[in-house]
Amino acid sequence: MGYHRSTDTIAAIATPPGTGGIGIIRISGATAATILEQIFTPKYPISHFESHKMYYGTLADSAGKVIDEVLAVFMQGPATYTVEDVVELHCHGSYILLQKVLATVFALGARPAEPGEFTKRAFLGGRIDLTQAEAVIDLLQAQTDKGIDLAVNQLQGRLTDELEPVRKELIAILALLEVAIDFPEDDVELLDKKAIEMQLKVNILKPIEALIRSVSSAKIIREGISVVIAGRPNVGKSSLLNTLLREERALVTPLPGTTRDTIEESIVIEGIPVHLVDTAGIRAHNDVVEELGMERARRKMDAADLVLFLLDASQPLTKRDLDLYATIKDKQLIVVFNKTDRGNEQELDGLHRKFEQATRVEISAKENVGIDTLRETIFKTVLSDDQAAEIGLCAPNVRHLAALQKTAEACRRLLAAICDGAPCDLLAVDAQDGLDYLGDIIGLTTPEDVLDAIFNEFCIGK
Numbered sequence: 001m002g003y004h005r006s007t008d009t010i011a012a013i014a015t016p017p018g019t020g021g022i023g024i025i026r027i028s029g030a031t032a033a034t035i036l037e038q039i040f041t042p043k044y045p046i047s048h049f050e051s052h053k054m055y056y057g058t059l060a061d062s063a064g065k066v067i068d069e070v071l072a073v074f075m076q077g078p079a080t081y082t083v084e085d086v087v088e089l090h091c092h093g094s095y096i097l098l099q100k101v102l103a104t105v106f107a108l109g110a111r112p113a114e115p116g117e118f119t120k121r122a123f124l125g126g127r128i129d130l131t132q133a134e135a136v137i138d139l140l141q142a143q144t145d146k147g148i149d150l151a152v153n154q155l156q157g158r159l160t161d162e163l164e165p166v167r168k169e170l171i172a173i174l175a176l177l178e179v180a181i182d183f184p185e186d187d188v189e190l191l192d193k194k195a196i197e198m199q200l201k202v203n204i205l206k207p208i209e210a211l212i213r214s215v216s217s218a219k220i221i222r223e224g225i226s227v228v229i230a231g232r233p234n235v236g237k238s239s240l241l242n243t244l245l246r247e248e249r250a251l252v253t254p255l256p257g258t259t260r261d262t263i264e265e266s267i268v269i270e271g272i273p274v275h276l277v278d279t280a281g282i283r284a285h286n287d288v289v290e291e292l293g294m295e296r297a298r299r300k301m302d303a304a305d306l307v308l309f310l311l312d313a314s315q316p317l318t319k320r321d322l323d324l325y326a327t328i329k330d331k332q333l334i335v336v337f338n339k340t341d342r343g344n345e346q347e348l349d350g351l352h353r354k355f356e357q358a359t360r361v362e363i364s365a366k367e368n369v370g371i372d373t374l375r376e377t378i379f380k381t382v383l384s385d386d387q388a389a390e391i392g393l394c395a396p397n398v399r400h401l402a403a404l405q406k407t408a409e410a411c412r413r414l415l416a417a418i419c420d421g422a423p424c425d426l427l428a429v430d431a432q433d434g435l436d437y438l439g440d441i442i443g444l445t446t447p448e449d450v451l452d453a454i455f456n457e458f459c460i461g462k
Contacts, residue, residue, distance in 0.1 A: 020093030083125030116458025130443030146271030218395030224273025231310035314342035
């Protein structure tokens with residue numbers, strides 16, 4: 001599938017808004033070098049700009065007035081990010097100054113870059129495939145070391161490396177089917193249908209299904225999980241939040257109902273971003289504000305990936321505890337026995353028997369006891385050892401998942417059609433469908449509206 005590739009020269013600020021030591025203007029396109037020659041004067045005269053060499057000098061506006069001292073580099077295509085001629089101007093980091101430099105560049109014929117247009121040009125120029133382009137987004141948005149590792153692996157083409165053998169197997173099957181279509185009288189000799197069935201099951205469906213299984217785990221590492229701390233008032237929810245955060249984020253008092261709204265913060269557990277939500281305690285009341293807080297708490301529990309159901313181990317279970325547990329027991333949860341420093345063995349044994357079907361952890365949020373065990377249990381609950389192993393060196397995203405599922409469906413249809421003795425022209429349709437869906441992942445057959453949506457997720461300047 002062909003895509004329109006703009007020949008305009010584009011420019012944008014490539015560094016975040018705000019004041020900083022350095023701000024970078026990026027220019028890409030056929031007139032990038034000409035623009036550089038018109039606005040930049042090197043400290044020491046040169047006959048021409050050497051590619052990939054940094055020069056020190058001054059920038060002038062359209063009236064010839066010096067506006068900054070900068071470092072400039074010209075990079076000649078195709079040995080650049082965009083496969084075009086590229087110029088970078090390393091200016092001082094005043095945002096107003098950068099806007100002034102950018103306006104000068106625009107006055108000389110460049111136009112503002114669209115979101116992700118530099119990376120889009122790298123894709124259209126064949127420097128990277130679509131999975132690598134998406135990895136750039138993941139790298140920019142990574143919240144943990146694990147997230148960075150996944151993004152870098154994909155940026156290096158690991159997902160494409162996993163898919164390429166599958167594509168080749170499908171291409172080989174399609175080629176055999178097309179030959180059999182051209183020579184129908186010889187199709188029995190040309191086609192070893194048992195061998196094709198084995199290819200589909202072992203060399204195509206098996207690796208695709210492994211990639212499909214890895215999607216949910218990769219999503220957790222990329223985006224993290226939402227963990228809600230729930231329980232009746234005064235069981236220690238805010239104390240637990242503070243202990244997990246290692247700071248006094250939530251107000252803690254002996255009075256029940258101190259937290260009247262949700263408090264949200266983020267931490268990292270074993271490389272997974274965890275978005276913690278401390279909720280208002282659920283109880284009977286006559287306070288309108290408190291009712292709003294509890295209603296929000298219920299919504300957060302409904303949407304959570306994991307609930308930490310907190311109980312006060314120093315007191316007997318109450319009807320309120322049991323009623324709340326009944327509303328969340330079908331969710332993924334950990335029952336947390338808090339205040340174990342005040343309880344006794346008999347009471348704890350009773351709690352364990354009552355919740356023997358659930359995952360349980362004993363802690364004292366106040367004394368910081370059992371917190372490491374709780375963190376480890378959170379990690380193992382949302383990402384098992386098997387799930388972590390399935391991620392491997394590459395991690396498909398949700399867009400890839402849809403294409404992989406469609407590929408698998410096409411291959412299963414092909415298997416069924418072979419077993420039913422369908423003619424080769426119908427078998428070829430399913431094989432071609434599978435190839436097209438795989439092509440969507442790496443950008444060979446991706447519809448242009450999908451392509452535009454992907455690059456619109458980028459910031460301007462990347």
